[in-house]
Amino acid sequence: DHHAVTVRTVVESINAKSLGVLNGHPSNNVPASVAAKIGMNLHLRQHHPLNIIKTRIEDYFTQSPALREPRPQIEVHDSLAPVVTARDNFDSLLIPPSHVSRRATDTYYVDDKRVLRTHTSAHQVTLLRRGAPPRAFLVCGDVYRRDEVDRSHYPVFHQMEGVRVFAPDELPAGATAAEREALAVADLRAGLEGLACALFGDVEMRWVDAYFPFTNPSFELEIFFGGKWLEVLGCGAIERDVMRAGGMDDATVGWAFGLGLERLAMVLFSIPDIRLFWSDDARFTSQFKAGAATTFKPYSKYPPCLKDVSFWVPGATAEIAHGFHDNDMYEAVREVAGDMVEEIALVDEFAHPKTGRVSKCFRLTYRSMDRSLTNKEVDALQELVRQRLVDKLGVELR
Ligand code: FA5
Ligand code: MG
Numbered sequence: 001d002h003h004a005v006t007v008r009t010v011v012e013s014i015n016a017k018s019l020g021v022l023n024g025h026p027s028n029n030v031p032a033s034v035a036a037k038i039g040m041n042l043h044l045r046q047h048h049p050l051n052i053i054k055t056r057i058e059d060y061f062t063q064s065p066a067l068r069e070p071r072p073q074i075e076v077h078d079s080l081a082p083v084v085t086a087r088d089n090f091d092s093l094l095i096p097p098s099h100v101s102r103r104a105t106d107t108y109y110v111d112d113k114r115v116l117r118t119h120t121s122a123h124q125v126t127l128l129r130r131g132a133p134p135r136a137f138l139v140c141g142d143v144y145r146r147d148e149v150d151r152s153h154y155p156v157f158h159q160m161e162g163v164r165v166f167a168p169d170e171l172p173a174g175a176t177a178a179e180r181e182a183l184a185v186a187d188l189r190a191g192l193e194g195l196a197c198a199l200f201g202d203v204e205m206r207w208v209d210a211y212f213p214f215t216n217p218s219f220e221l222e223i224f225f226g227g228k229w230l231e232v233l234g235c236g237a238i239e240r241d242v243m244r245a246g247g248m249d250d251a252t253v254g255w256a257f258g259l260g261l262e263r264l265a266m267v268l269f270s271i272p273d274i275r276l277f278w279s280d281d282a283r284f285t286s287q288f289k290a291g292a293a294t295t296f297k298p299y300s301k302y303p304p305c306l307k308d309v310s311f312w313v314p315g316a317t318a319e320i321a322h323g324f325h326d327n328d329m330y331e332a333v334r335e336v337a338g339d340m341v342e343e344i345a346l347v348d349e350f351a352h353p354k355t356g357r358v359s360k361c362f363r364l365t366y367r368s369m370d371r372s373l374t375n376k377e378v379d380a381l382q383e384l385v386r387q388r389l390v391d392k393l394g395v396e397l398r
Helices: 050-061 120-130 179-198 240-246 261-269 274-278 326-340 375-393
Strands: 003-007 074-076 082-083 114-118 135-144 157-165 205-212 215-225 229-240 253-260 305-312 341-351 359-364
Touching: 050 074, 050 135, 050 157, 050 261, 074 120, 082 261, 120 135, 120 157, 120 240, 120 253, 135 375, 157 179, 157 240, 157 261, 179 205, 179 215, 179 229, 179 253, 179 261, 205 229, 215 261, 229 240, 229 261, 253 261, 261 274, 305 375, 326 359, 326 375
Parallel strands: 003 074, 074 135
Antiparallel strands: 082 114, 135 157, 157 253, 205 215, 215 229, 229 253, 305 359, 341 359
16 A cells, blocks of 8 residues: 655656756866766666665655654655756755855856755755645655765765655644654654664664754764764754745644665665676676565675875965865766775875975775776776876876
């Protein structure tokens, strides 16, 4: 008994070209390697681990008895195009104009008004406006961020957003604003704890207080995995001003969450590296069957190869060097080395005592997911990386 309706757009028409992502606009900072991921829609591919986990989350929210009854029909939006306005991605969510997440160092801009969505929350207000409470919807899709390089970060990943809005008559009559909010928060937390149990059974988890401009109070849920705490989702009670922008009156409360599908799938299937989700290697893809809870068996662990690169950051003084952002370096390496790079770590940084020039040293871990890399091949890659850093970022190699 599914109380769900899936709202699907024409997926075939979603790609970098049809969305005008490759447009040469001066504000455009989308590299070809990232543009090529638009429209791949891993979350819609049958038997892909992201599709399996997406389906299990949808099933949980449409069927679980843990959630507050009665439940409205749940809309599932899983094919909304990833190009959105900066207004939807940031302003509508009360993210201030000066917030770091808006910078071109952190966000992919298509032009001066549009971005590749950095989170599925970008659709919250638009979808809220589509109807009166009670409302419930899930949004699933690819999101894009300029970010670190390691086993749990990738410039394209997938999120699932959940929103539930309570109509005034679903809440106790005469409840104060604080009581209504407490009710929403209790429902949210019970629902997400239930989800973690439904997905993982017995797993160690903890709630951490968090901050998001669009929810208050806000929390993050962490799961103990691979010897450390892994953040899997952010959530909270929707801010009053977001509710208002979504056309809701002040007697209405709601909650929202946004979770990282890769992170959950990594825990569920013991997938050790986020790059594997993009693998076409049959040794990976054949291990997943919709509905079955399998544990991924790594078909191999090829040896890593470590290479350091040191350079002077452009700019004559520490002050000017401040304009250099590590994310630019990470992206330049990814553009050359693609999925051969597993991790980039800053191992040393100092300002020259006399000149004030800033030096950085990064350690690159090269490792392929499906074969052994030869020394020759890695040396050649490293040389290309070094050249790219000079050409693109204007660094002076040391
Ligand atoms: C958000 O994106 C908020 N929109 C979540 C939210 C929604 C809060 C609704 C409140 C209400 P955050 O940046 O923390 O928050 O990302 C959410 C999740 O996405 C993280 O917990 C993590 O699971 C996943 N995630 C974040 N960055 C990456 C990345 N680079 N690679 C893979 N997964 C990531
Ligand atoms: Mg977070």
